[in-house]
Amino acid sequence: MDFVDKAxxxxxxxxxxxxxxxxxxxYSIPITKEVVVDKKDDVAKAAKQVGYPLVMKGSSxxxxxxxxxxxxxxxxxxxxxxxKTFDEFMKNMKDIKNPAILIQEMVKGxxxxxxxxxxxxxxxxxxxxxxxxxxxEILKDVSFRxxxxxxxxxxxxxxxIKGHKILDAIxxxxxxxxxxxxxxxxxxxxxxxxxxxxxxxxxxxxxxxKGQPIAVDALVVVG
Amino acid sequence: xxxxxxxxxxxxxxxKIFHPKxxxxxxxxxxxxxxxxxxxxxxxxxxxxxxxxxxxxxGGEIAGRKIYKTIEEIPGQIDFAVIAVxxxxxxxxxxxxxxxGAAGAEVLSSGFREIGTPEGRSxxxxxxKVARKGIRVVGPNCFGIYCPQSGLTILPGAEFPREGGPVxxxxxxxxxxxxxxxxxxxxxxxYSKVVSFGNGADLRETELLQYLGDDPETKVxxxxxxxxxxxxxxxxxxxxxxxxxxxxxxxxxxxEAGQRAVASHTASMGGSKAIWEAILYQANVVQVATTxxxxxxxxxxxxxxxxxxxxxxxxxxxxxxxxxxCDAAEANGMELPQLKAETQEKIMAVLPKPGSSAxxxxxxxxxxxxxxxxxxxxxxxxxxxxxxxxxLMQLLYVYKAIQRRENAKSLREATPTIELADMMEDVQKKTxxxxxxxxxxxxxxxxxxxxxxxxxxxxxxFLKKNVLAFENLTDAFHAIGQVSNYYxxxxxxxxx
Numbered sequence: 001m002d003f004v005d006k007a008x009x010x011x012x013x014x015x016x017x018x019x020x021x022x023x024x025x026x027y028s029i030p031i032t033k034e035v036v037v038d039k040k041d042d043v044a045k046a047a048k049q050v051g052y053p054l055v056m057k058g059s060s061x062x063x064x065x066x067x068x069x070x071x072x073x074x075x076x077x078x079x080x081x082x083x084k085t086f087d088e089f090m091k092n093m094k095d096i097k098n099p100a101i102l103i104q105e106m107v108k109g110x111x112x113x114x115x116x117x118x119x120x121x122x123x124x125x126x127x128x129x130x131x132x133x134x135x136x137e138i139l140k141d142v143s144f145r146x147x148x149x150x151x152x153x154x155x156x157x158x159x160x161i162k163g164h165k166i167l168d169a170i171x172x173x174x175x176x177x178x179x180x181x182x183x184x185x186x187x188x189x190x191x192x193x194x195x196x197x198x199x200x201x202x203x204x205x206x207x208x209x210k211g212q213p214i215a216v217d218a219l220v221v222v223g
Numbered sequence: 224x225x226x227x228x229x230x231x232x233x234x235x236x237x238x239k240i241f242h243p244k245x246x247x248x249x250x251x252x253x254x255x256x257x258x259x260x261x262x263x264x265x266x267x268x269x270x271x272x273x274x275x276x277x278x279x280x281x282g283g284e285i286a287g288r289k290i291y292k293t294i295e296e297i298p299g300q301i302d303f304a305v306i307a308v309x310x311x312x313x314x315x316x317x318x319x320x321x322x323x324g325a326a327g328a329e330v331l332s333s334g335f336r337e338i339g340t341p342e343g344r345s346x347x348x349x350x351x352k353v354a355r356k357g358i359r360v361v362g363p364n365c366f367g368i369y370c371p372q373s374g375l376t377i378l379p380g381a382e383f384p385r386e387g388g389p390v391x392x393x394x395x396x397x398x399x400x401x402x403x404x405x406x407x408x409x410x411x412x413x414y415s416k417v418v419s420f421g422n423g424a425d426l427r428e429t430e431l432l433q434y435l436g437d438d439p440e441t442k443v444x445x446x447x448x449x450x451x452x453x454x455x456x457x458x459x460x461x462x463x464x465x466x467x468x469x470x471x472x473x474x475x476x477x478x479e480a481g482q483r484a485v486a487s488h489t490a491s492m493g494g495s496k497a498i499w500e501a502i503l504y505q506a507n508v509v510q511v512a513t514t515x516x517x518x519x520x521x522x523x524x525x526x527x528x529x530x531x532x533x534x535x536x537x538x539x540x541x542x543x544x545x546x547x548x549c550d551a552a553e554a555n556g557m558e559l560p561q562l563k564a565e566t567q568e569k570i571m572a573v574l575p576k577p578g579s580s581a582x583x584x585x586x587x588x589x590x591x592x593x594x595x596x597x598x599x600x601x602x603x604x605x606x607x608x609x610x611x612x613x614x615l616m617q618l619l620y621v622y623k624a625i626q627r628r629e630n631a632k633s634l635r636e637a638t639p640t641i642e643l644a645d646m647m648e649d650v651q652k653k654t655x656x657x658x659x660x661x662x663x664x665x666x667x668x669x670x671x672x673x674x675x676x677x678x679x680x681x682x683x684x685f686l687k688k689n690v691l692a693f694e695n696l697t698d699a700f701h702a703i704g705q706v707s708n709y710y711x712x713x714x715x716x717x718x719x
Contacts, residue, residue, distance in 0.1 A: 118490040120498045122454030142492055144501035146458060153505055200490045
């Protein structure tokens with residue numbers, strides 16, 4: 001894992017959002033289409049590649065809490081807005097090492113989930129599933145399984161949370177693609193089993209877009 | 224089994240450990256009470272089957288037996304030893320027992336890792352070193368092994384049953400082992416093997432669990448766990464064993480989220496409680512929260528045929544039985560299926576009128592309906608395909624009023640416990656479906672002790688007839704629900 005080794009070598013404890021998602025992508029976890037830019041000249045091309053409307057986020061491994069620093073802007077509809085946002089974010093990040101901007105596809109969906117990995121001191125890597133976004137911390141409606149996960153474990157842990165009906169076809173929304181979700185859970189467990197240097201993972205949120213889960217934000221902790 | 228930590232062991236001779244023919248008690252004292260002489264007295268009282276060789280350097284006699292001055296002096300080989308000497312002498316005693324051919328020993332002595340000093344830890348390491356040479360050690364700082372078949376018992380344990388049974392129990396805590404056996408004694412649990420392994424310097428949860436998983440005498444395994452030595456290995460063995468037989472775990476010391484410094488939400492939410500519960504569930508372990516619950520649930524596992532139960536018929540009289548039964552069933556993943564009209568008619572034909580109703584639950588109106596009528600009710604209800612198991616509620620205390628009314632000489636004479644037991648046994652045989660009794664007692668005051676006495680007598684009788692009995696409806700549904708969930712999930716996993 002290049003990103004992980006690099007981060008460890010640099011003495012970092014976290015990967016940037018972009019790096020984190022590259023790790024996930026290697027394990028076939030669906031992620032947002034996204035490009036990192038650090039030069040204004042590259043913004044237009046990147047934005048075109050991702051497609052409008054899009055999301056821009058400050059990107060640096062030193063940035064764990066982008067929301068609180070005002071470094072996330074959604075629904076950017078044209079090049080003008082994109083360039084303006086670039087300038088603004090870069091200015092806000094002038095004290096941060098290697099500042100860059102992540103230009104990201106805007107995923108539409110009202111349902112947010114969380115998937116994570118933690119290392120229990122007794123049992124080793126464990127996978128978490130639950131309600132995502134702001135509800136993760138408020139409701140703590142989550143379930144755990146020790147990795148490696150069998151498919152049955154993945155299916156069971158999804159039904160186990162109190163809010164499991166969020167996965168059903170509700171209020172005109174399509175049912176979640178359970179197969180893809182199960183594979184995400186199994187593969188997050190696999191990341192834990194196969195990479196000792198990865199200590200923790202948060203994928204939050206995973207947004208259900210027409211029922212298809214996509215990792216929209218992620219944090220990989222290394223050490 | 225091989226001890227992979229050392230590679231020195233060949234195969235652990237569990238037969239010699241649990242059924243020793245020749246047993247040394249090292250550290251008996253002819254004067255005063257010590258663990259060694261306490262153990263000797265307990266073994267003599269319970270009726271241990273083998274030969275006992277007390278050892279103490281002072282020699283002399285105890286309970287009409289010669290006290291050997293050294294282990295070496297004991298004639299011939301020994302199978303097992305109880306060690307109750309001072310901590311610094313334990314490793315040396317184990318060496319001597321090993322030379323005498325002992326396959327294992329239980330160390331009752333304390334003063335090891337648990338006292339938290341470098342000296343204590345070092346003495347425990349010494350025990351481990353001897354164990355690696357080929358003697359399996361239970362303890363130190365433990366109460367030892369209870370095995371009713373051979374007559375081994377834990378301290379004090381002199382009055383534990385000699386009758387064996389299908390339930391095994393593992394715990395670090397000797398007090399917990401005593402509690403569980405004492406509850407089981409009157410509740411009707413009978414044991415294959417109980418091991419209190421204290422500090423667990425050598426033999427402990429994972430290896431013992433694996434052994435019990437293969438032990439033909441053991442059908443149900445209960446464990447009280449505070450911590451495990453190797454979580455991943457324990458999990459793997461749990462999964463293997465639960466595919467064969469139920470494992471019931473009472474996890475002590477579950478705390479909320481751990482205090483480790485973590486960067487992610489996932490890690491902050493994965494405290495020891497959440498992870499432990501998830502791991503146990505993942506391995507299809509039956510989780511309980513109290514010793515009482517563990518006893519109730521293991522009794523249900525020991526007595527009910529191995530399958531999942533969904534549809535329950537409940538019969539009884541008086542109180543808000545209906546609502547309580549429906550709530551308890553639903554809370555535990557079961558249901559009370561509506562009986563067919565023709566079944567209801569057949570039931571109504573035998574029940575006293577008015578006041579009865581033959582839906583499900585079946586209200587027999589009068590709590591004192593005689594067993595021969597109840598039998599008809601249960602036989603009819605069991606004809607329904609949707610009914611997997613029946614529960615009959617009997618308020619035995621109502622016979623106190625009946626006794627007065629009918630001028631019976633005693634409550635015992637007025638209470639039809641024998642008829643009830645025979646009836647339930649017969650219903651189970653005829654229908655092939657379990658019929659379970661619930662015997663609530665709302666009269667527990669000092670002037671109603673006769674009611675309690677009759678109830679306990681009745682309970683013993685029911686158990687003899689293989690009829691499962693609970694104290695109340697909630698316990699009954701909870702225990703049956705735990706049994707059902709285990710077999711349902713095992714079936715999903717293994718197909719058997």
